[in-house]
Amino acid sequence: MAADSASDIRDFEDLRTLIGEPKATVSHKFSQTLTGTQADFVKQSPFCLLGTADAHGVPTISPKGDAPGFVQVLAPDLLAIPERPGNKLIMSLKNILECPSVHLLFLIPNTCETLRINGRASLSKDPQLCKRCATGGQDALLVTLVQVTECFYHCAKAFVRGQIWNSETWSPARFKIQLGAQLARSMGEDACWASEYETGYDGRVGEVAAQY
16 A cells, blocks of 8 residues: 555654654764773674665665674774675675765674664775684685774664564574575576575585584
């Protein structure tokens, strides 16, 4: 069902009237560098989301994950994110070359608060940095350096509402994305091809899991 265009919110005044004003304390949670607890949050986080946009403003989000602390805190205003082998689409990396503004969201399992960091990114293949960000005896392919410009904690409400860390709400089995079937339809392949792809995909993921 399409929304009634008469109900569209068209300006900031209408939006603010609907949402209301933030509490006076909210403006004080923003900082330009990482606090001690925020640095600890990054060091304990095994997963983050990296948001970028290309020169035309088209955004993309890339998941980044590894052992806790895989994102290195080089200074209160400088982070290093290692690049691991992946699908080679390099959408986020290409975007950084075009538009260096990035947005990060860090998560820690069983913690409903998240840490949001905004900054400007650059790419480096410095051997020492890549070695510092090594895992499983393999150096990082390259490192994304993020100069922090703003950071703040995001409240727990979304995770509480979604019951993200409540295992009693989890499905007993993982969701099957059926990527092999999707690719087969797109490429004109048959079910046998799809099954072989799924087997190979599971094997590749298993190889990564075996390193941890």
